[in-house]
Amino acid sequence: MAGNRFRYGQWTGGPDPLAPPYDVREAVDAVGAEVLAGGSLREALRDLLRRGPQGRGGLDDLAARARRLRREALRRGDLDGAVTRAQALLDQALAAERDELRGRDDDAARFAETVLDNLPRSTARAVEELSGYQWASDDARRSYQQILDQLRDDVLGQRFAGLRDAVRASADPAAQQRLAEMMADLNDLLARHGRAEDTTDAFAEFMRRHGDFFPEKPATVDELIDVLARRAAAGERLMNSLSERQRAELAGLMQQSLGDRLAGELSALDANLRTLRPDLRWGRGERVRGDRPLDYADAAGALGEIGELDDLLDQLDQDHPGATLDDVDVDAVARTLGRDAADDVRRLRDLERELRRQGWVSRDAEGLTLSPKALRRLGGTALRRVFAELTAGPRGQHDLRSAGAAGEVSGASRPWQYGDEQPLDVVRTLTRAVSRAGPTVPVQLAVDDFEVVETEKRASAAVVLCVDLSYSMISQGRWGPMKQTALALAHLMETRFPQDALQIVGFGREAMTLTQQELAAVEPDMEQGTNLQHALRLAGRHLRRHPDAEPVVLVVTDGEPTAHLDPDDGEALFHWPPLPETIEATVREVDRLSRYGATLNLFMLGDDPGLRRFVDAVARRSRGRMFTPDTDDLGEYVVSDYLRSRQSRR
Numbered sequence: 075m076a077g078n079r080f081r082y083g084q085w086t087g088g089p090d091p092l093a094p095p096y097d098v099r100e101a102v103d104a105v106g107a108e109v110l111a112g113g114s115l116r117e118a119l120r121d122l123l124r125r126g127p128q129g130r131g132g133l134d135d136l137a138a139r140a141r142r143l144r145r146e147a148l149r150r151g152d153l154d155g156a157v158t159r160a161q162a163l164l165d166q167a168l169a170a171e172r173d174e175l176r177g178r179d180d181d182a183a184r185f186a187e188t189v190l191d192n193l194p195r196s197t198a199r200a201v202e203e204l205s206g207y208q209w210a211s212d213d214a215r216r217s218y219q220q221i222l223d224q225l226r227d228d229v230l231g232q233r234f235a236g237l238r239d240a241v242r243a244s245a246d247p248a249a250q251q252r253l254a255e256m257m258a259d260l261n262d263l264l265a266r267h268g269r270a271e272d273t274t275d276a277f278a279e280f281m282r283r284h285g286d287f288f289p290e291k292p293a294t295v296d297e298l299i300d301v302l303a304r305r306a307a308a309g310e311r312l313m314n315s316l317s318e319r320q321r322a323e324l325a326g327l328m329q330q331s332l333g334d335r336l337a338g339e340l341s342a343l344d345a346n347l348r349t350l351r352p353d354l355r356w357g358r359g360e361r362v363r364g365d366r367p368l369d370y371a372d373a374a375g376a377l378g379e380i381g382e383l384d385d386l387l388d389q390l391d392q393d394h395p396g397a398t399l400d401d402v403d404v405d406a407v408a409r410t411l412g413r414d415a416a417d418d419v420r421r422l423r424d425l426e427r428e429l430r431r432q433g434w435v436s437r438d439a440e441g442l443t444l445s446p447k448a449l450r451r452l453g454g455t456a457l458r459r460v461f462a463e464l465t466a467g468p469r470g471q472h473d474l475r476s477a478g479a480a481g482e483v484s485g486a487s488r489p490w491q492y493g494d495e496q497p498l499d500v501v502r503t504l505t506r507a508v509s510r511a512g513p514t515v516p517v518q519l520a521v522d523d524f525e526v527v528e529t530e531k532r533a534s535a536a537v538v539l540c541v542d543l544s545y546s547m548i549s550q551g552r553w554g555p556m557k558q559t560a561l562a563l564a565h566l567m568e569t570r571f572p573q574d575a576l577q578i579v580g581f582g583r584e585a586m587t588l589t590q591q592e593l594a595a596v597e598p599d600m601e602q603g604t605n606l607q608h609a610l611r612l613a614g615r616h617l618r619r620h621p622d623a624e625p626v627v628l629v630v631t632d633g634e635p636t637a638h639l640d641p642d643d644g645e646a647l648f649h650w651p652p653l654p655e656t657i658e659a660t661v662r663e664v665d666r667l668s669r670y671g672a673t674l675n676l677f678m679l680g681d682d683p684g685l686r687r688f689v690d691a692v693a694r695r696s697r698g699r700m701f702t703p704d705t706d707d708l709g710e711y712v713v714s715d716y717l718r719s720r721q722s723r724r
Contacts, residue, residue: 099451101127101425102434105444106452110459110561112554115595119435119442120392123399123422131418137390139411144383148362150376153315155367156228157323160221161197167209167217168193174211186210198326205330226331228370233305233340234287250336256284257339264346267295303351306344308378312370314359315377324370355381383410398437399423449590453565456558460709490524499525535574536620537716538613539563540606541593542631542679543580548598552632552679552705557593559630559709563716564590575623577616581609583637584646587616603637603648607656610663611639617672625672626719627698628712632679634688635660657688664696674698675715679705 101122108118126132152158168190175183175190189207193200201221209215230253263280267273277295285291292298313321329337348356360380368376389402399422408416426442429435434448444452487499507523541560547553560578567576578588580596583603588596606629617625637648638659649656667674674696678689686702693700703711 097127098425098428098432098434101429102444102448102451103455106448106455109452109594110456110554110558112548112551112557114597115444116442119444123392123426126418126422127425131421133390133392133422136407136411136415136418137387139415140383140387140390143410144380144387147376147380147383148360149364150362151364151366151368151372153312153362153368153373153377154320154324155373156225156370157197157320157327158367159369160201160225160327163217163221163224164197164200167214167221170211170217171209171214174214178210183210196323196326198323198330201327201330221327222331225327225370226336229309229328229332229340230336232309232371232374233302233343250333254335254339256287257336257343259284261339261342261346263295264299264343264350267299268346268349299347299350302343303347303354304378304381305374306347307351307354307356308374308381310344310348310356311358311360311377311381312374314357315362316359355384379410382406386410399426444591444594446591449561449594450565450568452594453561453568453590456562456709457565457713459558460562460713486528487525488528489522490526496526496528499527534571534623535626535719536617536623537563537567537574537576537626537628538579538616539576539712540579540581540585540609540613540627540629540631542604542633543582543596543598544604544633545582545598545600545602546632547679550632550680550705552708553598555705555708556630559712560593561590562709563713564593566713566716575616575620577613579609579612579616581605583648584639585609585612587612601648602650603646604631604633604635605637605639605646606631606635607638607660607663608646610660610667613672614663614666614670617667617670625667625670626716627667627672627674628715629674629676630679630708630712631676631689632685633682634685652684661692661695664692668696672696673719675701677701677703677708677711679703679708 104127105115105118105122108121109115124132124134126135171190172187175187186207193203201218204218209218259280263273263276266276273295277298281288281292288298288301290297290301292301313324316324332340358381360377362373362376362380386403386406389406392399392401399419402419402423404416404419407419426435429442430437433445435442436445437443487502490498502525503519503523504517506525507517507519510520510523511518539560541556547556564576564578567574578590578593579585580588580593582598582605583601584605585608609629610627613627617623617627634652635656636650636652637646638656639645640647641659647653647656664674674692675698676689676693678685678700681702689700692698699715701711701715
């Protein structure tokens with residue numbers, strides 16, 4: 075081994091294999107923390123990708139780099155460089171020609187001087203008028219020809235990367251003929267593709283004949299169109315970025331340099347590409363400024379780079395419905411921002427896919443949202459926070475280790491399934507293990523050996539939690555505690571007391587029933603109105619669906635009722651200060667719940683005197699209770715009240 079040699083260098087095989095993987099659960103917890111603090115669920119999920127896990131490598135960082143590069147491209151130089159260079163070469167040619175003519179005494183020389191003196195001031199028109207001029211100076215002829223050759227090289231080289239070398243021989247009629255044939259075949263291929271014809275064989279034949287002009291080696295017609303269309307759009311943006319005079323000058327020079335046939339084929343190609351790729355920014359111009367004159371290729375390249383950065387910024391924005399990180403062109407990221415940026419996008423993609431694969435998030439029409447699995451974790455976090463505030467003693471009653479939470483033991487058992495929370499049937503589990511593996515010590519357990527005790531699910535209480543969703547809840551900092559309270563109660567009942575039936579009702583100007591997922595994603599109602607009447611009506615429907623359960627209604631609100639449903643058309647009516655009709659309609663729903671035997675406990679947030687009078691009256695009328703917790707203590711009060719009422723039922 076002494077003769078072995080090793081070389082070390084920067085890793086170039088993709089993402090760093092030694093980089094620590096993202097902690098998916100940590101990412102979910104970060105989203106949950108933002109939701110429990112009152113933030114928007116969708117905003118929290120979007121921020122996870124925008125900031126990046128652990129605050130690094132997010133979409134915002136990539137977008138900031140793209141914007142910086144765009145600003146630099148806008149300061150790259152003067153777009154009129156092609157015309158400026160043509161003017162300089164023309165001046166050089168005319169100066170050399172006049173020097174040559176001054177040394178001659180014949181009439182032809184004097185006539186030539188008159189022609190030169192009467193040339194138009196426009197560079198393009200002067201070049202056009204000199205197209206048939208018989209140059210006396212060889213240096214002048216070469217300078218004039220350089221105007222045409224350089225611009226033709228730049229234009230065709232910018233459109234077709236493989237033509238950079240070929241066009242330098244374009245003065246040769248054979249080269250001119252081959253260029254024209256290639257462009258004619260290309261236009262025919264694109265026209266057939268635009269008519270939805272099968273162009274598979276035609277494309278293969280085109281690449282066989284002209285593939286050396288396309289070093290990108292496109293594999294399909296669509297790949298070829300994408301390459302050519304982006305370059306053509308950059309050339310179009312260059313023309314749109316010039317002043318009217320500059321645009322006319324450059325168009326005239328291009329016509330002279332290309333000749334009628336090539337100019338006609340190039341115009342037809344642009345028309346085909348515009349039809350096939352109308353999504354590109356064809357009509358857009360940019361205000362590119364700088365001290366360095368840019369020739370046609372550099373100017374079009376700068377505008378092409380700006381266009382690619384604009385497309386990339388749209389992809390990184392992820393603002394359109396259904397946007398995913400799969401929409402981001404990783405190759406474009408690598409070209410414009412570098413390999414490390416492309417690696418960041420790949421890692422974010424992996425994180426998003428892993429979140430979906432492990433079942434933490436799902437996607438709907440509006441984007442990512444938390445899955446039921448993630449909501450259970452979020453509810454568990456909320457419940458732990460609430461219990462962290464509870465003190466020991468009879469008020470808490472939070473010893474939740476009882477194995478009989480799912481109901482009475484039925485005497486039967488069944489094989490364990492993933493997600494089961496019923497207690498294990500130890501005897502039958504060991505019996506299955508011994509039957510499978512024999513009487514060995516110690517007993518070897520396999521997953522298939524486990525059995526759980528079956529319990530009878532009996533709804534012992536029907537609980538409705540009515541939460542205020544009005545704008546005042548978020549403006550007064552009560553939105554987060556409200557969500558945390560509701561999610562904690564839902565998780566407690568789902569995991570420890572599944573025999574109790576919970577319904578969450580949110581109310582603003584109107585009321586609606588909410589699942590845990592909908593509660594986590596719900597946004598504040600920007601319309602004014604607190605329609606407690608509608609919420610209590612929905613609560614009554616839930617209680618009547620569980621006639622054998624004890625009815626319990628919990629109301630969390632920070633404002634007195636200001637809206638009710640019109641008895642004629644069912645529309646919500648809002649008025650401030652509250653109308654007598656609104657109070658009467660709400661009290662009627664309270665009385666209906668009282669006659670049904672429901673316990674109505676109200677949790678009042680804030681110190682509004684009108685709300686206090688109303689809540690106190692309702693509590694006395696329904697023989698319920700009124701609580702006035704601080705915002706930070708809301709979860710403790712609601713969960714403690716539920717546990718206390720459940721303890722009293724036992």
